[in-house]
Amino acid sequence: MYSTKYHRASSVAEATSLVSAAEDGKFLAGGQTLISTMKQRLAAPSDVVDLRHVDDLQGISVSGETVRIGAATTHAQIAESEDVRNVCAAFADLASLIGDPHVRHMGTIGGSVANNDPAADYPAALVALEATVHTNNRDIAAGDFFVGLFETALEEDEIIVAVSFAAPKKAAYQKFPNPASRYALVGVFVADGSAGARVGVTGAGSDGVFRASDMETALDGEFAAGSLDGVEVDTGLMMSDLHGAPDYRANLVKVLAKRAVVAAV
């Protein structure tokens, strides 16, 4: 690791001004990706600005069917939240499957969403729930937020403040972990929401998270696993690496989607 300067911001405004003042500043929102990247000397920010202690980024609130989760909320807090579990257990389940206990107690939803790792879990849920990403400047629909591999709609110095979504009637997340990293080799979040069935897929797409629209159409007929029998997953859209060739990933997308439909509550 190269030497770096650590700042603990107490407000969003302070955080953005610290980063703009720095030679090469980075927001630190839990550090479960950034710190390992720095340890491997693949990133060398002059300054890191810790967002985990900013008041405006804290807390989970559920009002009616609307869930709002502050960006600095850890995966462990989401996994353990009774409020989240009551309205959308699938979301809490998803958080409980991220990394290991150390990661879950340090890593935050804001950090994960902003990083947009193509194998991260939250993006599948956010696109399937048609969630909104709230930043210090604007609100962005999840479908517009995730642009590509590690790419988002965030501008320079823009900070995620919270994410919010309306709880669906039913949902479930099924994850097949990469055996080494335990990130999602494929993860499928299925939701039966007010606008119909939604299927978010992470880990599999060569361009990052995506919605499986053929599956959504099939499930709109009947929200049952059998509806997906005839749906083909296009291997041409799949990512390929040591751990999963396109045909294997495509198979997993379908298998997990069916399992998620069965598991949805």
Added chain:
Amino acid sequence: MGVEGIGARAARKEDRRFITGQGRYTDDMVVAGMKHAAFVRSPHAHARIKGIDKSAAESMPGVLGVLDGKQLTEDGIGNIICGWMIHSTDGSPMNMGVWRPLAEDKVRYVGDAVVVVVAETRALAQEAAEAVQVDYEELPAVTDAVSAIEPGAPQIHEAAEKNLIFDWEIGESLAVEEAISDAANIVELEVSNNRLIPNAMEPRAALGLYDSAEEHYTCWTTSQNPHLARLVMSAFYNVAPENKLRVIAPDVGGGFGSKIYIYPEEIVCLWASKRTGVPVKWTADRSESFLTDAHGRDHVSTIKIAFDANNRMTGIKVDTLANLGAYMSLFSSVTPTYLYATLLSGQYNVPNVHANVRTVYTNTAPVDAYRGAGRPEACYLVERAMETAARQLGVDPAELRRINFVKEFPHQTPVIMNYDTGDFEASLDAAMQASDYAGFPDRKAEAQARGKLRGIGLSCYIEACGIAPSQAVGSLGAGVGLWESAEVRVNAVGTIEVLTGSHSHGQGHETTFAQVVADRLGIGLDTISVVHGDTDKVQMGMGTYGSRSGAVGMSAVAKALDKVESKARKVAAHLMEADEADIVIDEGHLKVAGTNKGIPWSQMALACYTAHDLPEGMEPGLKETAFFDPANFTFPSGCYVCEVEVDPDTGKTDIIQFVAADDFGNIINPMIVEGQVHGGLAQGIGQALLEGCAYDPETGQLLTASYMDYTMPRADDLPNFEVSTTVTECPSNPLGVKGCGEAGAIGSPPAVINAITDAIGNNDLSMPATSQNVWKALNEA
């Protein structure tokens, strides 16, 4: 409290310091004036070094030295060598290429060390290392053994034409061909043995200290064998004469073979300490560990077994191609030859065996012994072929093995080994019973009803351990003798220090070696200390690998105890005016048999040191040394049964049950032995299901260079193991022990793969049997 002698489940004495964070590892060592090293490593798999510009690095703050291979050569530091000579079938010696501790002309794998930077801090050293400009001319690279011997493959070493290191054979080729042509049935199989990265929890490290006044070097290093390291660095690498070189291997956090060898970094730290005038420390980061620790296995083999009409084996023919990486590491030549092909008859009475082994250079990290070393490769090949044969011949796999077991001992195999004892049927019976082998069909049906594919697989392994005797290994090409030494030092108050040349890096020697002494003398474990890992303290030793510490190292302790007891009896007899023949040692006392006369052990010890009243002519003191060189290898054996369920939708394999029935001879501490078996099984299952080192075939970059891509087995990948032992005593050492460190890693991979291929009905499955690979095999079935 009773004495915790042989057979007691004594708690490990060393664990207090390990679990309270008070272990003392090489990286914990701090000496006055110590500075830090960082290595500049090749980013290319194969390239010519056209020039090195060190000027920017040299002018950076805190930098004390930027040293390269030319300077190392000027100072007369020798080549890194392989210590075991193998001759090809045509009589020519193996083609060993030059391995310089810092590459001068060419780099041959990604991670090859080129320059070392010494600086005030580790961070400064790393930053300066990045400022060193090496001008490379990239060359084409080859990473797999099959491609490396194809015409037109890149030539890696001048000394090895077509990258062939040796083309060796063992056994009678004609006899095997005859058995094959006369066979009623022939079973053939081609398998690869996947390449593994050792991943010891503690990365390699070295601290070199040069004392200019004494012209003396001290090296703290992560070694399984500090005396061997001193011998090799002195005799072959010209670092310093033995009397001017002290090697200390303090607590070492796992080795698995990868810390047997002497690597460039410890040589360079010692040399750089003299060059720069400061003590120099280097500790590998995890990326360096992945790139440069010697890897394991990496074979491609074919096996042919001939059977007669009664399903008895009449011949085995094997062809193996082994990838030794970019350089020949210390024992790289013996691992795929004498540690491998000599076990190809397995537990079976087969009259003819022939093996041809070719080893090749590639642009990958050096490959050498890794837990099991050659024996897992042999076991995997033979036991997968036996399961294949059972299916092909329509015989129950257990029955086919039983028909062919060696049943009389000693048994001379056609490939050098003389099996001393064993009871293979006892292990098989124990494993079948513990696994409810007979009830498997019902469990399979029940699993099927749940949509799961259930399979069962057997593996009957035998290994040659102890890695001795000296005369035998010498005749096979070893550059060193393979005995062990011990000193038992009785202090004036009767407490004891045992100095051993074995080295503990997780095995629990501080407990088990003490148990041997406690058992003999009837004294408490807390009065016995085990000293190891320092060439200035311990007389000499060959170190720990090949499950040899019990059979060879502890036996040396037993021999030294014979001498100690003999003198103690004489002293006690003299003090009690009794006949020496009547003295018995019991419960910490020396007693006169048949009387109530006795003196405590401590009183006898004090008498040895006061020397006021010793027998006429006896020297004072009580300390004895012994060297033990056994008459034979030891032959642990056993039977493993694995039962799996495969999810046909995803290919995910769950190990439902794993039964291990081992014969390790006598057991010193059953708890520690079980721990060794558990660890070995975890590593073997890791190889079977998860671990697979991969290089990019074009660029030679290591693709599995971190835990993001290299899958280590974790607790949730493993079942609860059911382990048990049967005992046939080893006749070639005084304790009757055989060794247990490697068995789990040797016996388990074929059991796992046999179970999966049984479940999916396709035998064409390679390790690691990841979910993806199983799914593909299932869909191709």
